[in-house]
Amino acid sequence: MQKSFLIVLGIAILGALAIYQLMPQLPAFLAFPAGALLAAAVYAFTSSPSQVQAKTQEAYNGPTMTLYVGNLPYRAHDTEVKSLFEEYGPVNSVRLVRDRKTGRRKGFGFVEMSESGAQKAMTKLNDFIFQERTLKVREAKSQDSDKQE
Incomplete structure (x- = not known):
């Protein structure tokens, strides 16, 4: 089984237990779907829009460029x-x-x-303060040019 399925199932069970505790007169077979709906509603209101957008956004298929981003904070995550960078255009990947x-x-x-x-990102984000660090953003060197030198 996939990890995400188990997480969703666990959240639904916890939601069912919460509903059952709040309304003990409700039959158990109705508490589970009500708990699943409650858990889904809580997740929808607590998850940030950028996370939801990142999951649903398709990869950009036009001409792309890879940027080197230096002086990143060690605690920065790829989603952040x-x-x-998504403020300046579609992002295919972050590594x-x-x-x-x-x-x-x-x-x-x-x-x-x-x-x-x-x-746009190179212009706006080079020397930009991100999580108390000054970013260095430039076009990444291709691996082919490294081999030729």
């Missing part, structure tokens, strides 16, 4: 970086680089996004 041995973030990463959005 993605929502920052925050981690140390292979420790698993800790190294403070830089790469954002693949629409070419026009990438140009």
Whole structure:
């Protein structure tokens, strides 16, 4: 079974228990669907719009550019970086680089996004303060150019 299915099932059961505790006269076979609806409503109101949008947004298929993003805070998550860059155009992917041995973030990463959005993001986000750090944003070097030098 998938992890997300188990999480949804667990939330539905907790919701059913909450409904059953609030209304003990309600039969158990009605408490479960009512609890599932209650849990879904709570999730809908507590999840941030950027998280919901990130899950439903399709990948951009036009011309793209990969940006190098340096001086990232170590505590930054890819969802936060993605929502920052999405203000300037569609984002296909965000990859925050981690140390292979420790698993800790190294403070830089790469954002693949629409070419026009990438140009705007480079202009607006280079030297931008993000979580108390000054970002460095520029076009990433291609791996092919590294091999030729």
